[in-house]
Amino acid sequence: GGAVWEVENTFMMQVESREILHPNNDGQERGEGQGTPASVTRLLITCYIFDRFALVIYEFVLIIFLLSVYQDSLLLVSIYGLNAGLLVFFLGGKAGRFFDTGVANNRRLQSVLLILTGQYSCILACCAICYILLKLDDNLGDLSKVLLFLIILLSGFGMLSSEAAAVSIENDWIVVICDNKADYLGSLNVKLRRVHLVSRMVGPIAAGYCLKGFDNKLEPVFLVIGIVALVSFIVKYKCLKRICLVVRARTCDAKSDDANMEEQRIVEEEQDQRHCSSCSMIGGYVIYFQQDIALGGLGESLLYLNVMSSGDIMTSYLIWRGLSLNWIGIVRGATAITGLLGTAVFELSAKKYPLRTIATASIAFQVACLSVSFCGTFFVSNGNLSLSMLVVGVIVSRIGLWANDLSIFQLTQHTVHENVRGIVGGSQHSINAFFYALHFTSGIIWADPSKFYILCLLGYSAVIAAFFLMLQGVYFSSAFQNVATVTSSREKYTNVPE
Numbered sequence: 001g002g003a004v005w006e007v008e009n010t011f012m013m014q015v016e017s018r019e020i021l022h023p024n025n026d027g028q029e030r031g032e033g034q035g036t037p038a039s040v041t042r043l044l045i046t047c048y049i050f051d052r053f054a055l056v057i058y059e060f061v062l063i064i065f066l067l068s069v070y071q072d073s074l075l076l077v078s079i080y081g082l083n084a085g086l087l088v089f090f091l092g093g094k095a096g097r098f099f100d101t102g103v104a105n106n107r108r109l110q111s112v113l114l115i116l117t118g119q120y121s122c123i124l125a126c127c128a129i130c131y132i133l134l135k136l137d138d139n140l141g142d143l144s145k146v147l148l149f150l151i152i153l154l155s156g157f158g159m160l161s162s163e164a165a166a167v168s169i170e171n172d173w174i175v176v177i178c179d180n181k182a183d184y185l186g187s188l189n190v191k192l193r194r195v196h197l198v199s200r201m202v203g204p205i206a207a208g209y210c211l212k213g214f215d216n217k218l219e220p221v222f223l224v225i226g227i228v229a230l231v232s233f234i235v236k237y238k239c240l241k242r243i244c245l246v247v248r249a250r251t252c253d254a255k256s257d258d259a260n261m262e263e264q265r266i267v268e269e270e271q272d273q274r275h276c277s278s279c280s281m282i283g284g285y286v287i288y289f290q291q292d293i294a295l296g297g298l299g300e301s302l303l304y305l306n307v308m309s310s311g312d313i314m315t316s317y318l319i320w321r322g323l324s325l326n327w328i329g330i331v332r333g334a335t336a337i338t339g340l341l342g343t344a345v346f347e348l349s350a351k352k353y354p355l356r357t358i359a360t361a362s363i364a365f366q367v368a369c370l371s372v373s374f375c376g377t378f379f380v381s382n383g384n385l386s387l388s389m390l391v392v393g394v395i396v397s398r399i400g401l402w403a404n405d406l407s408i409f410q411l412t413q414h415t416v417h418e419n420v421r422g423i424v425g426g427s428q429h430s431i432n433a434f435f436y437a438l439h440f441t442s443g444i445i446w447a448d449p450s451k452f453y454i455l456c457l458l459g460y461s462a463v464i465a466a467f468f469l470m471l472q473g474v475y476f477s478s479a480f481q482n483v484a485t486v487t488s489s490r491e492k493y494t495n496v497p498e
Contacts, residue, residue, distance in 0.1 A: 040177060040243055041188065044169075047239035048195045054232035055162060056203030058123055058225050060332075061211075062155065063312050065130055065218055067319060069148065074316050078443035080152050081312055084159040085437030089430045093284035095164035096426020099172070100419060109244045112168045113237060115161050120233040122158030126151050127226040134219045163433070167425035175413050175421070177243070186350055186410055190343045193406060197343070200310070201336030204329040211325065287420060288427035292480070293412045295473020296359065297428050299466035300408050303401070304435040306459030308373045308394050310335040313443045313455065320449040321387060331391055335398045342402030349403070356480040359407035363467045366400030369393050374460040377453045390456075404470075411480060435462070 066076045099111050129147050137144055170192065178185045207221070214220045288294060307313045310332045318328055342362070349358045376389025416424045439459075446454050474480055 040246055041191070043239045043243050043246075044174070044177075044188075045191060045195055047236040048192055049199070050232040050235045051165075052196050052199035053203055054123075054225070054229045056199045057207050057210075058127070058229065059312075060204045060207045061218065061221055061225060062126065062130070062151075063315060064211075064325070065134075065222075067316055068218070073447050074313060074443050074449060075447045076148075077312050077316050078440040078447065080155060081440035082437050082444065083152050084156040085433040085440060087156040087160045088163050088433030089437060091160055092163060092426045092430030092433060093423060094426070095160065096167055096422035096424070096429075097284070098422070099164065099168045099426075100422035108168070108173065109240060112165060112173075112240060115164045115168065116233060116236060119158055119161030119165060120229055122154045122161065123229045124226055126154050126158065127222045127229070129154075131219055131222045134222070163429045164426070167422060167429060170409070171413065171416070171425035172418070172421045173243075176418070185413060186347070186406075189406055189410055189413075190347050193343050193402060194340055197336045197339040197402070200339070201333040204332045208325050208329040284423050284427045284430075288424050288431075291412075291424060292415050292477065293408065293474075295469050295477075296408050296411065298431065299363070299469035299473065300405065301428070301431040301435050302462045302466040302469070304432050305439050305462035306370070307439060307443070307452075307455040308370055308377075308390070308397075308459050310394065310398075311439075313439070313452075314394070317449050317452050318387075318391075331395070334395045338395050338398040339402040342399040343406060345399060346403040346406045354480065355407045355411050356474045356477070359404055359411070360467075360470055360475040362400040362403035362407065363463075363470050364400070366397045366404065367463055367467050369397035369400065370460055370463055373397070374456055377456045408470075408474070411474070415479070 062080075063077060066080055070076045095115070099108075099115075101111075129151050133144060133147050133151075170189075174188050174192070175185065178188060210221050210224060211218070288297075291297075315328060315332070318331065319325075323331070346358060346362075353361075370393055373390045373393030376386045376393065412424075412428070442455050442458055446452075
């Protein structure tokens with residue numbers, strides 16, 4: 001039986017490889033889109049479903065746990081977010097360069113597996129420590145503070161690993177798998193964003209019902225999360241390995257012909273020189289800001305300063321205002337639904353309008369929606385009306401947020417060269433993390449939930465600044481005047497300071 005299975009499995013992989021590498025007589029390749037079989041898409045979406053679902057549940061329950069420690073303050077949640085943001089800010093570029101090295105040495109799979117191992121090890125360790133704290137808190141004394149510190153630190157490294165894995169898969173793997181075909185690349189981007197949003201919608205609701213099933217006791221919930229995380233890691237490993245086998249000639253093996261090998265040698269020499277000069281964090285940012293999409297990416301990063309979202313601080317604020325966990329789950333689920341609507345808006349708009357137009361129009365829509373939320377928290381004295389305006393404005397604004405995210409992300413995929421995708425993606429996540437850290441720093445400064453309106457003022461100002469950056473750097477940029485001509489090209493990564 002084992003021999004028969006091996007023969008059948010080998011035959012299927014050969015068929016799938018022919019699907020992706022050899023078009024049929026009509027010039028079209030079988031499978032979904034052009035250049036990628038449907039089996040690869042299913043594998044990629046499957047691993048994303050498990051990964052995103054595990055991460056969303058873990059983060060949601062961890063926030064509830066941290067709030068249970070200091071119930072009348074945003075301090076601990078803000079410290080948790082600040083630590084994670086700073087780790088990604090200082091180490092995100094290095095993680096990107098680590099992946100670039102794997103690409104240069106044709107070790108994409110090995111690189112991403114090392115990152116995933118670190119990510120899930122941190123998650124499992126945090127679940128175990130939380131379980132110990134909840135079970136033995138009365139007997140631990142000062143040791144409980146040390147364990148809290150470990151939870152916050154390990155969670156930060158887990159987020160760093162998660163961001164690095166996202167860079168490797170989203171910025172590189174899917175571009176290579178799609179062979180840089182814009183139509184399929186856009187379709188796959190939308191599908192992965194929808195998986196992310198559905199996970200954000202279903203995860204908190206599932207966590208809420210899980211808490212209810214265990215009589216609001218967190219100890220068994222963390223055990224369940226640990227099991228889910230372990231299963232997620234195994235599934236993601238199996239799926240990525242299978243993808244690598246199916247598209248080996250494109251993603252994992254060295255190029256066989258002499259011309260491509262010579263091209264690879266030249267690129268590796270350029271990369272060695274570039275990495276020698278960009279071993280500092282500043283050097284990575286120089287490469288990042290030489291990209292055409294830099295101002296658009298910076299504008300997207302500013303959005304991380306906004307607290308008017310379904311993030312940790314607003315969740316903590318809503319709990320402080322008296323919303324039950326079930327209602328919190330519904331609000332976060334609603335933001336995910338409107339985010340899904342945003343991906344549909346992007347998909348329809350991309351057929352008629354250039355990406356630069358979609359990016360600018362979507363951020364303008366987000367500004368308009370958040371104006372309602374801002375007015376609700378800053379000017380309206382009626383408590384129920386204020387809360388309603390805040391929540392409704394945030395929910396509807398997610399349409400613009402996700403349409404903008406997809407536009408900027410696809411422009412980045414088209415214009416960043418393969419051998420700097422890691423460092424550019426890592427730098428982008430580092431800048432995101434910098435503003436994310438400022439987001440939580442403001443939460444520490446104004447930890448009193450009654451001062452939430454000040455945080456909203458800062459976030460609203462950041463969104464307006466993001467609009468003007470995208471207007472200048474994307475809509476009026478000559479690099480994006482015609483999306484049909486935007487193709488992957490070698491970027492300007494010379495003149496980097498020593």
